[in-house]
Amino acid sequence: MPADAPDPAASPRATDRPGDESPFALGLLLRRAHWRAAAVMGEALRPLGIELRHFAVLIVLVNQGPTMQRDLAMATGTDKAGVMRVVDDLERKGLAVRKAVPGDRRARAVEITPKGLELYDAAHAAAEPSTASLVGELKPGETELLTNLLTRFAHPPENKA
Template sequence: MAADLPDRNSAARATDRPGDASPFALGLLLRRAHWHAAAVMGEALRPLGVELRHFAVLIVLVNRGPTVQRDLAAATGTDKAGIMRVVDDLERKGLAVRKAVPGDRRVRAVEITPQGLELFDAAHAAAEPLADRLAMDLGPGETEQLRDLLTRLAHPAHDDV
């Protein structure tokens, strides 16, 4: 059995350091880049009184319109209890409302309010200079190239089939 395991001394170790060749390297680097981007974008949202988890729901509501909570959970990678807390927060802040879904008394759709749309637009304005800071170490054309590559990773062509 031990003969089937790779030699521990020669196996690539998973790290997120530049040049790592392990099979985990890309995922680990993406995770580190996400942490960095989330911290920077959180700076833009903090003065507006919301966090990224709130803004993620607002993004879905702007893109899809009124959306039931289970679909919000799936779209944001949040569990059922977590999405309920976020929607409760958004309602308390006047940024979203729950409305009855015609034909199903048990289900409520979440809808962004005019105040939520104002905050959504304000967040984009506040994030603009910080977004530039995220890409300050990239050269000419590299921001667009990175955006294209990440879009292809996040939305693989074979998922559309």
């Protein structure tokens, strides 16, 4: 082994398996948890005719009201072209509409429709059994603990200088 090469025994390598102690372990575990949760939630949404990417936009529209497409892209972690496709889908399904923004002839805000709001509520009802199965292996109190920890992890307090 060359003198400047790292000693493989000195630092753990990322494996993506339980017990991984590498510096990537937490990120890999969160990625795997995301895949599992996304698959379960996607299955709950499938009978309603939408995907998780559609639901993510509906969540923003319910929480923020009419929203510019560029802001939807930021809020959902999607690129502008991806959000345009999602909004196109939502419009075709009658779940959202684009409306002119007063004072800006080029800008359009996306707004949820009453049909979109009905589907949003139906999605929550449809997700209940899936969510229960997703956390079925956790002990009493662990679902709340996991939720609290992930909330703090995903939404750290802003640093105050």
